[in-house]
Amino acid sequence: MNGARQVRLVAAREIRERSRSGGFLASVVLMVLGVAAAIVLPAVLDTGGAKDVGVTGRTPSQLPALVRAQGEAVGTTVRIHSYESRTAGEQAVRDGEVDVLVIDGQRLEWRKRADEQLRAVVSGAIQLVAIRERATAAGISPEDLSALLAPVPITNVELGIVEGRSPDDETAAFVMTLVLFGAIATYGAMVLSGVVEEKSSRTVEVLLARMPARNLLAGKIAGIGLLGLAQIALIGVVALVAKATVAEVDLPAVRAAVIVWAVVWFILGFALYATVFGALGSLASRSEDAQSIAGPVTVVLVVGFLASFAAIGSASTTWARLVSWFPAWAPFAMPNRIAMGAATWWDPVVAVVLTLVAIAGLVILGGRVYSGAILHTGATLKLRDAWQGKTATAHPITETDARRVDTAPRPVAPEQPATSSPRSDRRVQGVLLGIALVVAAAVYLISRDAVIAIAVGAGAFAIGTRTARARSDAIRRHSARQRP
Secondary structure, three states, X not given: OOXXXXXXXXXXHHHHHHHOOHHHHHHHHHHHHHHHHHHHHHHHHOOOOOEEEEEEOOOOOOHHHHHHHHHHHOOOOEEEEEOXXXXXXXXXXXXXXXXXXXXXXXXXXXXXXXXXXXXXXXXXXXXXXXXXXXXXXXXXXXXXXXHHOOOOOOOOOOOOOOOOOOHHHHHHHHHHHHHHHHHHHHXXXXXXXXXXXXXXXXXXXXXXXXXXXXXXXXXXXXXXXXXXXXXXXXXXXXXXXXXXHOOXXXXXXXXXXXXXXXXXXHHHHHHHXXXXXXXXXXXXXXXXXXXXXXXXXXXXXXHHHHHHHHHHOOXXXXXXXXXXXXXXXXXXXXXXXXXXXXXXXXXXXHHHXXXXXXXXXXXXXXXXXXXXXXXXXXXXXOHHHHHXXXXXXXXXXXXXXXXXXXXXXXXXXXXXXXXXXXXXXXXXXXXXXHXXXXXXXXXXXXXXXXXXXXXXXXXXXXXXXXXXXXXXXXXXXXXXXXXX
16 A cells, blocks of 8 residues: 555545544534624624604604605614604603604704714704705705705725725735634644544554554644635635625625635645644643643744734735745735735745745654654653654563563552642633733734734733643643652
8 A cells, every 4th residue: 555545544534533523513513603693693683774763842844754865875774753742752762762852853862872873864854954944935946955955976995004905805814814823723733632642542553553654644634634624615605605695794805816825825834733733742642741742833823823913914014024934924924915915926936935845844854753752652752752763662572571561460650749729720810811911902002903902912811821831731740750
């Protein structure tokens, strides 16, 4: 069996096993429902901007029709309710039956704070009634008055934050960065956990009897990557169907070339990070240890995500170009620059070449680490030892040794002392959350952009959590080494 067939078999196995997992299916269903609800619910819950206006007292006969006309001009449906007395109208306002009460065609009464748009609509209608009455008194014909009051056409232009790009491009860049980060982080972590699970369950020993370790790792990465690409495609189809079902929803227009580049960068970014996560996962025998080992890589991932957000508003600068060339951050930053129209034709080519070179190097390095560490059990193996092939087995195991091991009683490992209590963990999480909120508030005060502030705050919280966990694991390992 050649290497390509082995990789295909492992990839098919990953797709088959993971697609049958209840947790994976539940996550897909929840994500699909979330996307559909985010698109459909706002349109379903939107009542069309309908407003209720009550009138009482000496109301000009033309006022109700003019209020409706003014509302239609700004896209608001206005319903008129007449009340015989001021008391009845005010009670309707207090009960929420109407949004505003017009008394004698001049006084506006609100339940709480005035609705600025509705106030402009009603006030404009009242002013128009007064102008018509004065024009009639002055002998101006209705035709001449209509010509005088004919509205002047006004063109609205949305400049955006980058010259030559619309807000739709900026929104598309923001959404792409979020989706690419979430997909690469999620499926990269799936590779990490998959390697640890197969190692702890000894499944990998059976597989390695049939194929080299490099082919096993490549098949796992390919299978999970195809599964992730299929899930993203499914979400895209659901979004398009929801958009076709609800015509009123306003989704950002995205060029076909931008979508193609987003798919390309998902494949490249996933291949890069999945190779690293797979190699690092082989060093550990437990999921907790694997998360600690992968902490620095996660920090690099989060920093690239935040840098890509910052590059949206400065896509043409030199530092944004350098960020988009750096292989670890290119999967997030380069699609942004393409969507914003700031990338030249050779910018993506340079970034793709550099990323492919990085992936090739990581495949060689990661394959060697994976091959040297995947059969190791027990304590977490150091990266240097895995590179040199120094595993726990120092000499070949003979048949007599294996029989002796099978018949000997299994030693019970002493319980590791807890290095932190749940209370202290919650205290650390609270401190980190407070720091993240302070960072987000500072970023908001500087940028006046809530989205960027939330993203930076979330990134700060993620980095702090990873750092605290790595420190706790380091203390635990040090304590274990110090024990007799």
